[in-house]
Amino acid sequence: MLIQVENLCHIYVPGSPLARVALHEVSLQVGSGERVGIVGRTGSGKSTLVQHIAGLLTPSEGQVLIDGVAVHERTTAARAARRRVGLAFQYPEDQIFEQTVFREVAFGPRNMGLNKAEIAERVRWALEMVRLDPVMESRSPFTLSGGEMRRVALASILAMRPEVLILDEPTAGLDPRGRRELLARVRAWQVETGATLVLVSHNLDELARVVERVIVLDRGQVVADGPTRQVLSDSALLSAAGLDVPQSVTLLRTLREAGWDVRTDRLLPEEAVEEIVHAYAGHATALGALQTVEAM
Amino acid sequence: MNLLLPGMYMAADSALHRLDPRVKMVAAFVLMVLAFAAHSLASYALLTTFVVIVAILSAAPPIALLRTLRTIFWLGCFMFFFRLFTTPGQPLVAVGQFTITREGLLTGAAQIYRLCLLVIISALLTFTTSPAQLAHGLEVLFKPLAQIGLPVREFAMVLTIALRFAPALLEEIDKISKAQQVRGIDMYSRNPLRQMQSWVPLFVPIFVAAFRRAEDLATAMEARGFRGTQLRTRLHQLHMTRQDLIAALIALAVSLAILGLERSI
Amino acid sequence: MQRFVEIRGLEYSYPLDGGGQVAALRGVDLTIERGEFLAIVGSNGSGKSTLVRHLNGLLLPTAGQVQVDGLLTSDPGNLWAIRQRVGMVFQNPDNQIVASTVEEDIAFGPENAALPPDEIRKRVDEALATVGLTEYRTRPPQMLSGGQRQLLAIAGTLATRPACIIFDEPASMLDPAHRRQVLDTIRRLNAEGLTIVLITQAMEEATAAQRVLVMHKGCIVMDGSPDKVFEHGGQLRSWGLDLPAAVEIAHHLRERDWRLPQGLLTVEQLARALC
Numbered sequence: 001m002l003i004q005v006e007n008l009c010h011i012y013v014p015g016s017p018l019a020r021v022a023l024h025e026v027s028l029q030v031g032s033g034e035r036v037g038i039v040g041r042t043g044s045g046k047s048t049l050v051q052h053i054a055g056l057l058t059p060s061e062g063q064v065l066i067d068g069v070a071v072h073e074r075t076t077a078a079r080a081a082r083r084r085v086g087l088a089f090q091y092p093e094d095q096i097f098e099q100t101v102f103r104e105v106a107f108g109p110r111n112m113g114l115n116k117a118e119i120a121e122r123v124r125w126a127l128e129m130v131r132l133d134p135v136m137e138s139r140s141p142f143t144l145s146g147g148e149m150r151r152v153a154l155a156s157i158l159a160m161r162p163e164v165l166i167l168d169e170p171t172a173g174l175d176p177r178g179r180r181e182l183l184a185r186v187r188a189w190q191v192e193t194g195a196t197l198v199l200v201s202h203n204l205d206e207l208a209r210v211v212e213r214v215i216v217l218d219r220g221q222v223v224a225d226g227p228t229r230q231v232l233s234d235s236a237l238l239s240a241a242g243l244d245v246p247q248s249v250t251l252l253r254t255l256r257e258a259g260w261d262v263r264t265d266r267l268l269p270e271e272a273v274e275e276i277v278h279a280y281a282g283h284a285t286a287l288g289a290l291q292t293v294e295a296m
Numbered sequence: 297m298n299l300l301l302p303g304m305y306m307a308a309d310s311a312l313h314r315l316d317p318r319v320k321m322v323a324a325f326v327l328m329v330l331a332f333a334a335h336s337l338a339s340y341a342l343l344t345t346f347v348v349i350v351a352i353l354s355a356a357p358p359i360a361l362l363r364t365l366r367t368i369f370w371l372g373c374f375m376f377f378f379r380l381f382t383t384p385g386q387p388l389v390a391v392g393q394f395t396i397t398r399e400g401l402l403t404g405a406a407q408i409y410r411l412c413l414l415v416i417i418s419a420l421l422t423f424t425t426s427p428a429q430l431a432h433g434l435e436v437l438f439k440p441l442a443q444i445g446l447p448v449r450e451f452a453m454v455l456t457i458a459l460r461f462a463p464a465l466l467e468e469i470d471k472i473s474k475a476q477q478v479r480g481i482d483m484y485s486r487n488p489l490r491q492m493q494s495w496v497p498l499f500v501p502i503f504v505a506a507f508r509r510a511e512d513l514a515t516a517m518e519a520r521g522f523r524g525t526q527l528r529t530r531l532h533q534l535h536m537t538r539q540d541l542i543a544a545l546i547a548l549a550v551s552l553a554i555l556g557l558e559r560s561i
Numbered sequence: 562m563q564r565f566v567e568i569r570g571l572e573y574s575y576p577l578d579g580g581g582q583v584a585a586l587r588g589v590d591l592t593i594e595r596g597e598f599l600a601i602v603g604s605n606g607s608g609k610s611t612l613v614r615h616l617n618g619l620l621l622p623t624a625g626q627v628q629v630d631g632l633l634t635s636d637p638g639n640l641w642a643i644r645q646r647v648g649m650v651f652q653n654p655d656n657q658i659v660a661s662t663v664e665e666d667i668a669f670g671p672e673n674a675a676l677p678p679d680e681i682r683k684r685v686d687e688a689l690a691t692v693g694l695t696e697y698r699t700r701p702p703q704m705l706s707g708g709q710r711q712l713l714a715i716a717g718t719l720a721t722r723p724a725c726i727i728f729d730e731p732a733s734m735l736d737p738a739h740r741r742q743v744l745d746t747i748r749r750l751n752a753e754g755l756t757i758v759l760i761t762q763a764m765e766e767a768t769a770a771q772r773v774l775v776m777h778k779g780c781i782v783m784d785g786s787p788d789k790v791f792e793h794g795g796q797l798r799s800w801g802l803d804l805p806a807a808v809e810i811a812h813h814l815r816e817r818d819w820r821l822p823q824g825l826l827t828v829e830q831l832a833r834a835l836c
Contacts, residue, residue: 460658532678534733
């Protein structure tokens with residue numbers, strides 16, 4: 001399964017004084033099973049881009065193809081292509097409307113025309129994926145906590161078994177434990193289904209743990225597209241795009257500038273620790289040798 | 297996302313923009329009423345000339361003004377054809393069962409013309425007066441009614457807040473509609489049953505969001521010391537300037553002239 | 562000198578729809594001095610938001626008492642004066658903006674105080690200058706970025722000349738650049754003498770404060786300087802929180818017998834200590 005974005009341009013309110021270019025000549029490809037992160041400041045075009053991939057917007061220029069089919073059209077083939085993509089907006093719990101958790105999660109499968117047995121199976125599986133207790137099925141989603149509502153919203157998308165799952169800031173507004181757990185659930189789902197995962201996020205420290213490839217958008221254009229380690233350690237690029245460099249990278253860079261022999265592409269705190277210890281061992285040996293020499 | 301709605305405020309610094317909203321609202325109202333009182337050609341001519349001059353003074357692009365007429369296109373057609381075929385009088389052409397009369401033609405045309413004037417006058421008002429100014433003007437105009445117990449100030453506050461949140465509400469509708477489309481709702485189905493099925497997943501979340509917003513806002517207002525509309529003062533005060541008086545007098549003169557013309561016929 | 566905030570034995574519970582009560586705050590004692598910069602952290606449901614809403618009388622205690630600048634919140638006659646002294650900026654940049662232009666929204670507070678128009682004008686201009694939004698004064702809120710809307714909310718509280726501003730996760734819905742803008746403004750206001758109470762889920766933000774309160778299930782479980790509090794990584798994790806990256810790295814290094822000074826909260830401080 002292949003997503004092809006070709007020279008995509010999107011202009012909001014064209015021809016009016018408020019016209020705004022949201023995307024300009026964006027081209028990229030995403031293959032089956034990839035885990036991709038899309039990052040950029042507010043207004044960089046990330047949400048617009050993923051909405052195009054889900055077929056929700058019509059390109060001003062260029063096109064988005066899923067296995068060769070243009071997703072935004074009103075044909076049966078395009079509709080089928082759109083069905084393969086699941087998209088959760090920021091604060092997805094805002095979309096909840098049903099009277100029970102079961103009905104809410106079943107909404108998507110119902111619209112897909114599945115029979116009762118299949119729907120029930122999908123709901124059960126989806127709730128398990130997000131670790132929500134089956135006894136919650138009959139409760140009103142509006143009586144749940146914010147974190148639980150978010151999981152219900154996520155389950156309602158997973159129940160449609162999308163081949164591509166796009167999550168826009170999935171951990172926004174959650175506390176540290178909530179963030180850790182949600183990402184763990186998403187990772188586990190991706191491993192089990194082998195689906196393609198696209199994560200839009202500000203939080204580079206979090207992203208580093210989940211995706212293998214990062215695309216950076218700035219003012220509607222792609223300014224970087226490469227392996228996570230490579231892109232997220234490029235502080236100059238990230239700062240220019242209005243993003244916070246991961247803390248570990250900043251630390252290692254500062255040390256490197258001070259003469260330490262450390263790699264600067266270690267993104268996670270535990271990796272940074274290893275790097276520092278290693279470098280110091282080498283440093284200490286050299287220092288020790290120097291001191292021994294001086295003592296002589 | 298920004299949406300430009302037709303007939304909405306266009307920020308500029310024209311002579312009309314600088315007038316007191318009260319003057320503009322009252323003048324617009326009176327002229328709209330007169331548009332329907334007018335029957336003679338002379339009245340129409342006077343009214344049209346006045347509206348054209350005001351339009352020039354408003355710095356509103358003529359195309360934008362004319363585009364507002366799109367909203368009444370079907371209504372206008374309906375009224376025209378209705379008049380055309382049902383007004384008794386001197387027959388001109390027969391079309392099947394129906395007869396087009398001269399009177400029908402004239403009253404039909406007059407009807408459309410009045411409708412157009414109505415739309416253009418109100419467009420001129422909303423183009424040159426921001427929603428906040430309109431609300432403020434209404435509040436001051438209707439203040440005397442507060443004496444007899446009508447909740448004028450409360451209504452004005454409600455109106456201001458509604459106007460302030462209209463763009464946010466539109467964005468919310470857009471987001472929810474897209475979210476439900478992703479889950480398989482067909483918003484643009486030609487099947488009326490399907491269409492209606494797409495309303496609940498749209499309206500429930502929007503209502504829930506609206507209530508949450510209202511609660512958050514009420515809390516914030518309380519935290520900022522809001523304790524009812526009675527004791528409040530305002531940053532902006534409405535002052536009648538010389539230009540306002542002149543404009544009011546001119547509008548008055550035109551109105552009297554039209555009444556006079558109608559009387560004498 | 563009297564403490565700015567004195568809270569004794571504060572309890573707060575509210576009824577649930579299906580019956581029963583939720584004890585959101587269980588016996589909280591707290592004092593806050595003028596000019597302090599206090600950060601409050603805790604997982605969702607720990608009671609942080611509930612606690613701060615007692616500081617301006619949005620909520621009233623079910624037991625215990627809350628005194629702000631010598632005024633008891635339980636006396637309805639005091640609420641007015643308390644809310645002038647204690648401003649609050651909420652999480653959602655949109656849902657606290659009342660008016661359709663920047664300057665009219667800032668004027669909301671002074672208008673509620675029935676101040677004369679020229680005094681309102683003066684305060685609005687001052688507040689605009691303090692947060693740097695003067696050139697945006699006639700813009701509608703939807704033309705402002707999320708960060709600017711929060712600056713607008715801050716300006717709105719400044720217009721009442723408060724002694725203290727409470728921030729309830731003010732930057733959690735903003736992107737990194739705007740987050741920094743808001744936090745820099747908060748630091749600057751504290752430097753100018755305002756008492757600041759900042760609720761945050763981002764541990765890095767808490768390092769800017771002089772004092773950190775950790776809350777868990779309606780109680781204050783830790784109260785001290787940031788480096789004292791962040792020493793207890795394991796406990797913080799059990800309460801659903803994590804550590805700022807620099808603290809975590811320093812912690813791991815100390816576990817390997819590295820000798821590092823205490824009080825390393827930011828990456829810059831850690832780098833300096835290592836070199």
